[in-house]
Amino acid sequence: MLKYEWLLRRLEALIQKNIREGINRLPSETELCTRYKLSRQTVRTALNILENEGYIVKRHGSGSYITGYLGKSRGNEIGVLILDEQEYIYPGIIHDIRKTLAKDGFSCTVFSTQNSVSQERAILLELLSKPPRGLIVEGCKTALPNPNIDLYRKLMKKGCELVFLFNYYPALPDCLFIKDDNYSGSALLVRHLASQGHTLIGGIFKSDDMQGIERYQGFAETLRDLDLPITDKHIFWYNSRNLDKLLTQKDTRFLVEIVQDTLAACTAVVCYNDIIAYHLINVLLALDYRLPEDMAVTAFDNTYFSNSDILTITTLSHHPHEMGTHAAEAMLHKLKGLPVHSLEARWNLNQKESTEKNNQT
Secondary structure, X not given: OOHHHHHHHHHHHHHHHHHHOOOOEOOOXXXXXXXXXXXXXXXXXXXXHHHHHOXXXXXXXXXXXXXXXXXXXOOOEEEEEEOOOOOOOXXXXXXXXXXXXXXXXXXXXXXXXXXXXXXXXXXXXXXXXXXXXXXXEOOOOOOOOOOOHHHHHHHHHOOOEEEEEOOOOOOOOOXXXXXXXXXXXXXXXXXXXXXXXXXXXXXXXXXXXXXXXXXXXXXXXXXXXXXXXXXXXXXXXXXXXXXXXXXXXXXXXXXXXXHHHHOOOOOEEEXXXXXXXXXXXXXXXXXXXXXOOOOEEEEXXXXXXXHOOOOOOEEEEOOOOHHHHHHHHHHHHHHHOOOOOOEEEOOEEEXXXXXXXXXXX
Protein backbone atom coordinates (compact mmCIF):
# COMPACT_ATOMS: atom_id res chain seq x y z
CA MET A 1 0.00 0.00 0.00
CA LEU A 2 1.33 3.42 -0.94
CA LYS A 3 1.90 5.94 1.83
CA TYR A 4 -0.85 8.31 0.69
CA GLU A 5 -3.33 5.38 0.56
CA TRP A 6 -2.35 4.41 4.10
CA LEU A 7 -2.92 8.00 5.19
CA LEU A 8 -6.26 8.17 3.39
CA ARG A 9 -7.66 5.33 5.49
CA ARG A 10 -6.59 7.03 8.69
CA LEU A 11 -7.95 10.41 7.65
CA GLU A 12 -11.31 8.88 6.75
CA ALA A 13 -11.44 7.37 10.24
CA LEU A 14 -10.35 10.69 11.76
CA ILE A 15 -13.14 12.50 9.90
CA GLN A 16 -15.73 10.17 11.42
CA LYS A 17 -14.19 10.57 14.88
CA ASN A 18 -14.16 14.36 14.57
CA ILE A 19 -17.81 14.42 13.45
CA ARG A 20 -18.83 12.39 16.52
CA GLU A 21 -16.89 14.78 18.75
CA GLY A 22 -18.25 17.93 17.09
CA ILE A 23 -14.99 18.91 15.38
CA ASN A 24 -15.50 20.32 11.89
CA ARG A 25 -11.94 20.41 10.57
CA LEU A 26 -8.83 18.31 10.12
CA PRO A 27 -5.43 19.17 11.58
CA SER A 28 -3.22 21.41 9.45
CA GLU A 29 -0.82 19.95 6.88
CA THR A 30 2.08 20.59 9.25
CA GLU A 31 0.31 18.82 12.12
CA LEU A 32 -0.52 15.85 9.90
CA CYS A 33 3.10 15.59 8.73
CA THR A 34 4.29 15.54 12.34
CA ARG A 35 1.59 13.17 13.61
CA TYR A 36 2.04 10.54 10.90
CA LYS A 37 5.74 11.19 10.13
CA LEU A 38 5.06 11.73 6.43
CA SER A 39 6.22 14.25 3.85
CA ARG A 40 4.15 17.31 3.00
CA GLN A 41 3.73 15.98 -0.56
CA THR A 42 2.17 12.74 0.75
CA VAL A 43 -0.16 14.66 3.05
CA ARG A 44 -1.22 17.01 0.25
CA THR A 45 -1.90 14.08 -2.08
CA ALA A 46 -4.20 12.47 0.48
CA LEU A 47 -5.98 15.75 1.22
CA ASN A 48 -6.48 16.44 -2.50
CA ILE A 49 -8.10 13.03 -2.94
CA LEU A 50 -10.39 13.67 0.02
CA GLU A 51 -11.36 17.02 -1.47
CA ASN A 52 -12.01 15.54 -4.91
CA GLU A 53 -14.20 12.85 -3.34
CA GLY A 54 -16.14 15.49 -1.41
CA TYR A 55 -15.04 14.52 2.12
CA ILE A 56 -13.50 17.91 2.82
CA VAL A 57 -13.32 21.40 1.42
CA LYS A 58 -10.02 23.28 1.66
CA ARG A 59 -10.08 26.98 2.45
CA HIS A 60 -6.95 28.92 1.62
CA GLY A 61 -5.17 30.07 4.75
CA SER A 62 -7.73 28.41 7.01
CA GLY A 63 -7.54 24.63 6.68
CA SER A 64 -9.49 21.55 5.61
CA TYR A 65 -13.14 21.44 6.71
CA ILE A 66 -15.36 18.37 6.91
CA THR A 67 -18.37 18.38 4.56
CA GLY A 68 -20.17 15.37 6.07
CA TYR A 69 -20.20 13.82 2.62
CA LEU A 70 -18.66 10.34 2.47
CA GLY A 71 -17.37 10.30 -1.08
CA LYS A 72 -19.02 9.68 -4.40
CA SER A 73 -19.02 5.90 -4.02
CA ARG A 74 -20.49 5.82 -0.49
CA GLY A 75 -24.03 6.20 0.81
CA ASN A 76 -25.03 9.83 1.27
CA GLU A 77 -28.75 9.32 1.62
CA ILE A 78 -30.95 11.06 4.19
CA GLY A 79 -34.27 9.41 5.04
CA VAL A 80 -37.32 11.57 5.73
CA LEU A 81 -40.10 9.99 7.79
CA ILE A 82 -43.20 12.12 7.54
CA LEU A 83 -46.89 11.54 8.16
CA ASP A 84 -48.14 12.08 4.61
CA GLU A 85 -45.99 13.29 1.73
CA GLN A 86 -48.96 14.20 -0.47
CA GLU A 87 -51.26 16.41 1.58
CA TYR A 88 -51.47 19.65 3.54
CA ILE A 89 -48.08 21.23 4.36
CA TYR A 90 -45.89 18.31 3.34
CA PRO A 91 -45.09 18.84 -0.37
CA GLY A 92 -43.52 22.22 0.38
CA ILE A 93 -41.63 20.89 3.40
CA ILE A 94 -40.19 17.99 1.41
CA HIS A 95 -39.17 20.30 -1.45
CA ASP A 96 -37.27 22.55 0.97
CA ILE A 97 -35.51 19.57 2.58
CA ARG A 98 -34.47 18.14 -0.80
CA LYS A 99 -33.23 21.51 -2.07
CA THR A 100 -31.17 22.24 1.05
CA LEU A 101 -29.59 18.77 1.20
CA ALA A 102 -28.80 18.76 -2.52
CA LYS A 103 -26.61 21.86 -2.18
CA ASP A 104 -24.17 19.74 -0.15
CA GLY A 105 -24.41 16.66 -2.35
CA PHE A 106 -26.95 14.72 -0.28
CA SER A 107 -30.12 13.10 -1.57
CA CYS A 108 -33.18 12.04 0.38
CA THR A 109 -35.79 9.31 0.30
CA VAL A 110 -39.23 10.04 1.74
CA PHE A 111 -41.19 7.48 3.73
CA SER A 112 -44.80 8.03 4.77
CA THR A 113 -45.80 6.62 8.14
CA GLN A 114 -49.47 7.67 7.88
CA ASN A 115 -49.14 8.48 11.60
CA SER A 116 -49.11 4.73 12.28
CA VAL A 117 -46.60 3.26 14.74
CA SER A 118 -46.83 -0.11 12.99
CA GLN A 119 -46.02 1.49 9.62
CA GLU A 120 -43.23 3.44 11.29
CA ARG A 121 -41.80 0.20 12.69
CA ALA A 122 -41.89 -1.53 9.31
CA ILE A 123 -39.96 1.38 7.75
CA LEU A 124 -37.35 1.44 10.53
CA LEU A 125 -36.80 -2.33 10.32
CA GLU A 126 -36.17 -1.98 6.59
CA LEU A 127 -33.74 0.89 7.15
CA LEU A 128 -31.76 -1.06 9.76
CA SER A 129 -30.40 -3.38 7.06
CA LYS A 130 -28.74 -0.41 5.34
CA PRO A 131 -28.94 2.67 7.56
CA PRO A 132 -28.99 6.09 5.88
CA ARG A 133 -26.57 8.79 7.00
CA GLY A 134 -29.41 10.42 8.86
CA LEU A 135 -33.15 10.54 9.42
CA ILE A 136 -35.37 13.61 9.56
CA VAL A 137 -38.38 12.34 11.50
CA GLU A 138 -41.88 13.58 12.18
CA GLY A 139 -42.91 11.38 15.09
CA CYS A 140 -46.15 9.39 15.23
CA LYS A 141 -48.68 10.19 17.96
CA THR A 142 -45.98 11.86 20.05
CA ALA A 143 -48.24 12.49 23.06
CA LEU A 144 -48.31 8.70 23.58
CA PRO A 145 -45.53 6.24 24.47
CA ASN A 146 -43.83 4.97 21.32
CA PRO A 147 -42.90 1.26 20.90
CA ASN A 148 -40.28 1.98 18.24
CA ILE A 149 -37.71 3.77 20.38
CA ASP A 150 -35.61 0.59 20.38
CA LEU A 151 -35.21 0.77 16.60
CA TYR A 152 -34.25 4.44 16.65
CA ARG A 153 -31.55 3.61 19.22
CA LYS A 154 -30.24 0.77 17.04
CA LEU A 155 -30.03 3.12 14.06
CA MET A 156 -28.18 5.68 16.15
CA LYS A 157 -25.67 3.03 17.25
CA LYS A 158 -25.03 2.34 13.56
CA GLY A 159 -24.13 5.99 13.02
CA CYS A 160 -27.48 7.28 11.75
CA GLU A 161 -28.07 10.86 12.89
CA LEU A 162 -31.59 11.93 13.96
CA VAL A 163 -33.31 15.29 13.61
CA PHE A 164 -36.97 15.53 14.59
CA LEU A 165 -39.36 17.82 12.75
CA PHE A 166 -42.47 19.44 14.32
CA ASN A 167 -42.15 17.23 17.42
CA TYR A 168 -39.89 14.68 19.13
CA TYR A 169 -40.06 11.59 21.31
CA PRO A 170 -39.45 12.40 24.99
CA ALA A 171 -37.78 8.97 25.34
CA LEU A 172 -34.99 10.31 23.07
CA PRO A 173 -34.25 13.54 24.96
CA ASP A 174 -30.80 14.14 23.46
CA CYS A 175 -32.01 14.23 19.84
CA LEU A 176 -32.23 17.50 17.93
CA PHE A 177 -35.63 18.89 17.01
CA ILE A 178 -36.96 21.67 14.82
CA LYS A 179 -40.49 22.41 15.95
CA ASP A 180 -43.15 25.07 16.34
CA ASP A 181 -43.30 27.30 19.40
CA ASN A 182 -46.82 26.04 19.99
CA TYR A 183 -47.24 27.65 23.40
CA SER A 184 -46.62 31.19 22.13
CA GLY A 185 -48.73 30.47 19.03
CA SER A 186 -51.82 29.76 21.09
CA ALA A 187 -51.05 32.77 23.26
CA LEU A 188 -50.96 34.94 20.13
CA LEU A 189 -54.36 33.71 18.96
CA VAL A 190 -56.02 34.04 22.37
CA ARG A 191 -54.69 37.57 22.86
CA HIS A 192 -55.88 38.51 19.37
CA LEU A 193 -59.40 37.29 20.15
CA ALA A 194 -59.40 38.91 23.58
CA SER A 195 -58.38 42.24 22.04
CA GLN A 196 -61.58 42.07 19.97
CA GLY A 197 -63.70 41.72 23.09
CA HIS A 198 -64.20 37.93 23.15
CA THR A 199 -64.35 36.58 26.69
CA LEU A 200 -65.74 33.06 26.14
CA ILE A 201 -63.19 31.37 23.87
CA GLY A 202 -63.38 27.68 23.04
CA GLY A 203 -60.57 25.39 21.93
CA ILE A 204 -60.25 22.32 19.70
CA PHE A 205 -57.03 20.33 20.14
CA LYS A 206 -55.55 17.02 19.02
CA SER A 207 -55.07 14.66 21.94
CA ASP A 208 -52.50 12.18 20.64
CA ASP A 209 -49.67 14.40 19.49
CA MET A 210 -47.32 16.75 21.29
CA GLN A 211 -48.41 19.78 19.28
CA GLY A 212 -51.97 19.47 20.54
CA ILE A 213 -50.86 19.30 24.16
CA GLU A 214 -48.56 22.30 23.78
CA ARG A 215 -51.18 24.35 21.95
CA TYR A 216 -53.68 23.63 24.68
CA GLN A 217 -51.18 24.65 27.35
CA GLY A 218 -50.55 28.02 25.70
CA PHE A 219 -54.29 28.47 25.20
CA ALA A 220 -55.26 27.69 28.81
CA GLU A 221 -52.44 29.61 30.48
CA THR A 222 -53.07 32.71 28.38
CA LEU A 223 -56.76 32.66 29.32
CA ARG A 224 -55.65 32.42 32.93
CA ASP A 225 -53.21 35.31 32.57
CA LEU A 226 -55.94 37.47 30.99
CA ASP A 227 -58.33 36.57 33.81
CA LEU A 228 -60.70 34.93 31.32
CA PRO A 229 -62.68 31.80 32.20
CA ILE A 230 -61.06 28.40 31.56
CA THR A 231 -63.97 26.00 31.26
CA ASP A 232 -63.44 22.30 30.53
CA LYS A 233 -66.75 22.17 28.70
CA HIS A 234 -65.41 24.66 26.15
CA ILE A 235 -62.44 22.41 25.26
CA PHE A 236 -62.78 19.54 22.78
CA TRP A 237 -60.14 16.87 22.26
CA TYR A 238 -60.13 14.87 19.04
CA ASN A 239 -57.67 12.18 17.90
CA SER A 240 -56.10 10.77 14.74
CA ARG A 241 -59.02 8.40 14.17
CA ASN A 242 -61.52 11.29 14.22
CA LEU A 243 -59.36 13.13 11.69
CA ASP A 244 -59.04 10.10 9.42
CA LYS A 245 -62.83 9.65 9.36
CA LEU A 246 -63.28 13.34 8.62
CA LEU A 247 -60.88 13.30 5.68
CA THR A 248 -61.72 9.89 4.17
CA GLN A 249 -65.40 9.48 5.00
CA LYS A 250 -66.50 13.13 5.39
CA ASP A 251 -67.67 12.17 8.88
CA THR A 252 -68.34 15.50 10.59
CA ARG A 253 -70.30 14.18 13.55
CA PHE A 254 -67.65 15.18 16.08
CA LEU A 255 -67.65 18.72 14.63
CA VAL A 256 -71.42 18.93 14.98
CA GLU A 257 -71.01 17.86 18.60
CA ILE A 258 -68.40 20.57 19.07
CA VAL A 259 -70.71 23.28 17.73
CA GLN A 260 -73.82 22.14 19.60
CA ASP A 261 -72.12 21.40 22.92
CA THR A 262 -68.53 22.64 23.35
CA LEU A 263 -68.98 25.99 21.57
CA ALA A 264 -72.63 26.62 22.38
CA ALA A 265 -71.86 29.53 24.73
CA CYS A 266 -68.67 30.72 23.01
CA THR A 267 -68.16 33.59 20.58
CA ALA A 268 -64.70 32.51 19.38
CA VAL A 269 -62.59 29.40 18.97
CA VAL A 270 -58.94 28.41 18.58
CA CYS A 271 -58.60 25.40 16.26
CA TYR A 272 -55.66 22.99 16.24
CA ASN A 273 -55.04 23.65 12.54
CA ASP A 274 -56.53 24.95 9.30
CA ILE A 275 -58.06 21.58 8.37
CA ILE A 276 -60.23 21.53 11.49
CA ALA A 277 -61.06 25.22 11.12
CA TYR A 278 -62.12 24.79 7.48
CA HIS A 279 -64.46 21.88 8.19
CA LEU A 280 -65.75 23.55 11.35
CA ILE A 281 -66.74 26.62 9.35
CA ASN A 282 -68.74 24.45 6.95
CA VAL A 283 -70.60 22.89 9.89
CA LEU A 284 -71.20 26.30 11.48
CA LEU A 285 -72.68 27.64 8.25
CA ALA A 286 -74.86 24.54 7.86
CA LEU A 287 -76.20 25.24 11.37
CA ASP A 288 -77.06 28.83 10.36
CA TYR A 289 -74.25 30.62 12.15
CA ARG A 290 -73.30 34.04 10.79
CA LEU A 291 -69.55 34.28 10.42
CA PRO A 292 -67.69 35.93 11.92
CA GLU A 293 -70.53 37.69 13.77
CA ASP A 294 -71.62 34.63 15.76
CA MET A 295 -68.26 32.86 15.93
CA ALA A 296 -64.72 34.10 15.31
CA VAL A 297 -62.48 31.26 14.10
CA THR A 298 -58.69 31.04 14.36
CA ALA A 299 -56.17 28.29 13.57
CA PHE A 300 -52.57 27.28 12.89
CA ASP A 301 -50.54 26.70 9.67
CA ASN A 302 -51.79 29.24 7.04
CA THR A 303 -52.34 26.61 4.33
CA TYR A 304 -54.70 26.60 1.36
CA PHE A 305 -57.48 25.51 3.74
CA SER A 306 -57.35 28.98 5.29
CA ASN A 307 -57.98 30.69 1.94
CA SER A 308 -61.24 29.10 0.81
CA ASP A 309 -63.88 31.02 -1.12
CA ILE A 310 -66.32 30.52 1.76
CA LEU A 311 -64.42 32.44 4.43
CA THR A 312 -60.70 33.08 4.82
CA ILE A 313 -59.40 32.06 8.22
CA THR A 314 -57.21 34.02 10.62
CA THR A 315 -54.27 31.71 11.13
CA LEU A 316 -50.62 31.48 12.12
CA SER A 317 -47.65 30.95 9.83
CA HIS A 318 -43.86 30.73 9.81
CA HIS A 319 -41.52 32.49 7.43
CA PRO A 320 -41.64 30.81 4.01
CA HIS A 321 -39.47 27.65 3.74
CA GLU A 322 -38.46 27.96 7.40
CA MET A 323 -39.21 24.53 8.86
CA GLY A 324 -37.95 22.21 6.11
CA THR A 325 -34.85 24.32 5.50
CA HIS A 326 -33.96 24.46 9.20
CA ALA A 327 -34.42 20.69 9.58
CA ALA A 328 -32.14 19.96 6.62
CA GLU A 329 -29.55 22.50 7.79
CA ALA A 330 -29.56 20.95 11.27
CA MET A 331 -28.90 17.53 9.72
CA LEU A 332 -26.04 18.92 7.61
CA HIS A 333 -24.49 20.55 10.67
CA LYS A 334 -24.60 17.24 12.54
CA LEU A 335 -22.99 15.40 9.64
CA LYS A 336 -20.23 18.01 9.41
CA GLY A 337 -19.51 18.04 13.14
CA LEU A 338 -20.68 21.63 13.48
CA PRO A 339 -22.42 22.85 16.64
CA VAL A 340 -26.20 22.87 16.27
CA HIS A 341 -29.08 23.38 18.66
CA SER A 342 -32.77 22.53 18.71
CA LEU A 343 -35.12 25.27 17.53
CA GLU A 344 -38.67 26.34 18.32
CA ALA A 345 -39.87 28.57 15.48
CA ARG A 346 -42.06 31.54 16.37
CA TRP A 347 -45.43 32.07 14.71
CA ASN A 348 -46.75 35.12 12.83
CA LEU A 349 -50.41 36.17 12.89
CA ASN A 350 -52.28 36.45 9.57
CA GLN A 351 -55.58 38.21 10.21
CA LYS A 352 -58.27 37.34 7.68
CA GLU A 353 -62.07 37.44 7.35
CA SER A 354 -62.87 34.98 10.14
CA THR A 355 -61.97 37.52 12.83
CA GLU A 356 -62.42 40.85 11.05
CA LYS A 357 -64.20 43.18 13.43
CA ASN A 358 -65.57 45.35 10.66
CA ASN A 359 -67.64 42.37 9.51
CA GLN A 360 -69.31 42.12 12.89
CA THR A 361 -72.49 43.89 13.87
